[in-house]
Amino acid sequence: EAGVAQSPRYKIIEKRQSVAFWCNPISGHATLYWYQQILGQGPKLLIQFQNNGVVDDSQLPKDRFSAERLKGVDSTLKIQPAKLEDSAVYLCASSLDPGAQGTQYFGPGTRLLVL
Amino acid sequence: AQTVTQSQPEMSVQEAETVTLSCTYDTSENNYYLFWYKQPPSRQMILVIRQEAYKQQNATENRFSVNFQKAAKSFSLKISDSQLGDTAMYFCAFMKQGTYKYIFGTGTRLKVLA
Numbered sequence: 001e002a003g004v005a006q007s008p009r010y011k012i013i014e015k016r017q018s019v020a021f022w023c024n025p026i027s028g029h030a031t032l033y034w035y036q037q038i039l040g041q042g043p044k045l046l047i048q049f050q051n052n053g054v055v056d057d058s059q060l061p062k063d064r065f066s067a068e069r070l071k072g073v074d075s076t077l078k079i080q081p082a083k084l085e086d087s088a089v090y091l092c093a094s095s096l097d098p099g100a101q102g103t104q105y106f107g108p109g110t111r112l113l114v115l
Numbered sequence: 116a117q118t119v120t121q122s123q124p125e126m127s128v129q130e131a132e133t134v135t136l137s138c139t140y141d142t143s144e145n146n147y148y149l150f151w152y153k154q155p156p157s158r159q160m161i162l163v164i165r166q167e168a169y170k171q172q173n174a175t176e177n178r179f180s181v182n183f184q185k186a187a188k189s190f191s192l193k194i195s196d197s198q199l200g201d202t203a204m205y206f207c208a209f210m211k212q213g214t215y216k217y218i219f220g221t222g223t224r225l226k227v228l229a
Binding site: 003031040041042043044045048055056089091093095097102103104105106107108109111 | 119148150152157158159160161162165206208210212215216217219220221222
């Protein structure tokens with residue numbers, strides 16, 4: 001079974017530029033998550049999708065971050081314009097629910113550096 | 116709001132020895148799940164072990180076991196016969212039943228020494 005795929009793996013941009021990340025969850029997983037992991041901290045949930053609907057985006061900085069999950073499969077996360085403090089690893093995860101008791105499967109992450 | 120605390124930023128252990136990582140959490144919920152995830156230097160998070168709060172029996176997965184103390188809101192991870200491949204960041208996570216939403220701790224960096 002293929003795991004969660006993310007691209008790109010690394011990205012370096014200047015502040016005020018825009019950037020987009022892509023995630024392909026495990027086939028059949030209804031729920032998809034985007035996390036931000038700042039160096040030295042635990043992952044923080046940015047947004048949670050159930051199929052193609054948003055379940056929770058309470059911690060998404062909506063003035064600069066946006067995310068979509070068209071057709072309930074792939075998802076993109078965009079930052080526009082980027083700030084220095086957006087430097088982090090962006091993790092995508094998916095889960096099969098209901099069932100599987102909440103286990104989430106994570107992708108390798110995209111490491112973003114904003115200069 | 117729920118919080119998860121991992122009070123040990125870094126730990127080290129000799130190969131083949133046993134180490135215990137601590138995790139405490141704060142919640143008013145009765146039905147929840149607790150998880151330990153491992154994040155090796157390649158950065159892909161992998162589930163180590165999961166505990167359902169309604170189960171009194173501590174979960175075990177090969178060399179990994181937990182000590183779940185519901186009343187004390189404590190959920191420690193014991194790694195027996197430590198191996199070099201266990202070197203990683205370990206995150207404790209809480210999930211309220213039905214939300215499918217994790218609250219992570221800040222992590223413990225574990226180094227296994229040869």
